[in-house]
Amino acid sequence: MSPHTKLYIPGPVEVSEKTLRALSQPMIAHRSSRFRELYAAIHVKLQALFETEQPVFLSTSSAWGVMEASIRNLVNKKVLNCMCGAFSDKWFDVSKRCGKEAESLQVEWGQPIRPQDVEAKLREGGFDAVTLVHNETSCGVKNPLQEIAAVVRKFPEVLLIVDTVSSFSTESIPMDELGIDVLLTGSQKALALPPGLAIFSVSQRAFERAVSVPARGYYFDFLEFKNNQSRNMTPTTPTLPHIYALQSKLEDIFNEGLEKRYARHRHLNSLVHDWVRHNGFEFFAPEGYRSISLTCVTNNRKVDITAWIERLREKHHMVIDGGYGKLKGKTFRISNMGDETEESITRMLMALSDTLKAA
Numbered sequence: 001m002s003p004h005t006k007l008y009i010p011g012p013v014e015v016s017e018k019t020l021r022a023l024s025q026p027m028i029a030h031r032s033s034r035f036r037e038l039y040a041a042i043h044v045k046l047q048a049l050f051e052t053e054q055p056v057f058l059s060t061s062s063a064w065g066v067m068e069a070s071i072r073n074l075v076n077k078k079v080l081n082c083m084c085g086a087f088s089d090k091w092f093d094v095s096k097r098c099g100k101e102a103e104s105l106q107v108e109w110g111q112p113i114r115p116q117d118v119e120a121k122l123r124e125g126g127f128d129a130v131t132l133v134h135n136e137t138s139c140g141v142k143n144p145l146q147e148i149a150a151v152v153r154k155f156p157e158v159l160l161i162v163d164t165v166s167s168f169s170t171e172s173i174p175m176d177e178l179g180i181d182v183l184l185t186g187s188q189k190a191l192a193l194p195p196g197l198a199i200f201s202v203s204q205r206a207f208e209r210a211v212s213v214p215a216r217g218y219y220f221d222f223l224e225f226k227n228n229q230s231r232n233m234t235p236t237t238p239t240l241p242h243i244y245a246l247q248s249k250l251e252d253i254f255n256e257g258l259e260k261r262y263a264r265h266r267h268l269n270s271l272v273h274d275w276v277r278h279n280g281f282e283f284f285a286p287e288g289y290r291s292i293s294l295t296c297v298t299n300n301r302k303v304d305i306t307a308w309i310e311r312l313r314e315k316h317h318m319v320i321d322g323g324y325g326k327l328k329g330k331t332f333r334i335s336n337m338g339d340e341t342e343e344s345i346t347r348m349l350m351a352l353s354d355t356l357k358a359a
């Protein structure tokens with residue numbers, strides 16, 4: 001068998017041996033007291049991570065399930081989709097496909113969403129929801145969430161839906177304090193679990209809105225999730241292996257400690273940034289708006305990225321990403337999410353230098 005290729009792409013990220021073992025525990029009945037105890041035990045920890053008193057839900061879907069569900073559950077009038085990259089752009093498309101009225105606030109890929117632009121747009125009136133991708137994985141931009149949340153809070157009718165798929169648990173995101181109405185994440189990025197589970201929390205205001213929104217469907221109905229969670233259950237049969245893996249991951253997270261985990265991500269990200277500067281590359285996102293869980297690098301040295309990554313794979317059994325969609329070849333992306341350590345990031349950066357030379 002060929003050796004395992006370690007993933008340094010920004011999702012899916014490398015999954016630890018401990019997590020892989022957790023996935024393979026025997027199944028239990030999802031209406032049994034054992035499952036309910038399991039959910040109750042992880043729920044307390046999830047609330048601490050989400051920094052919320054609201055219920056936290058487990059969705060057997062990828063993140064897009066909950067991203068689409070947020071539109072279907074909460075938009076009666078019109079949604080403002082803030083767009084600065086592939087995932088945030090797609091959300092606008094999804095809003096329209098759900099048959100909702102939607103407007104876009106588009107900035108160039110690589111640029112952040114500016115709070116004053118959100119405010120100007122909301123002042124035009126008619127909106128009842130805003131979508132924001134906190135950490136735009138496709139181009140390494142971290143949007144100013146706190147400032148944007150403060151703007152949205154000036155409009156009592158407008159709900160704030162935030163995707164933290166690639167930033168969740170890499171820094172503090174205080175849902176209740178910021179007044180976020182839906183906070184959602186997926187399993188395969190910042191949490192370093194296999195793909196297939198989404199985790200989200202919903203504010204009281206958002207539940208009240210959902211009651212008034214017709215055609216919420218069943219599978220992703222927020223009120224179904226709420227009803228079931230109150231009895232420590234999920235609406236449908238959940239992906240039990242992921243929930244075991246999440247239990248194991250939450251153990252890891254709280255054993256490390258939140259502040260240490262956040263500091264580790266900042267530190268590992270700074271090692272990548274040092275490498276970028278040292279090797280004469282530039283950052284795709286402007287200073288102050290760069291992600292701390294991944295780095296999107298401009299290919300200003302005009303390296304043949306595909307050939308470089310192939311050498312990296314062949315010689316060192318590692319991969320980074322060669323650019324998302326229209327940024328392919330123009331940028332490359334390096335993840336420092338999940339369980340990476342100073343040792344594992346340093347080893348990867350040395351391998352990058354080694355294989356870059358031949359470029």
Ligand SMILES: *Cc1c(COP(=O)(O)O)cnc(C)c1O
Nearest residue numbers: 062063064087135137165166186
């Ligand atoms: C990967 C990603 C998604 C989509 O996740 P799926 O698991 O494919 O549904 C959404 N938002 C962001 C920011 C992402 O990085």
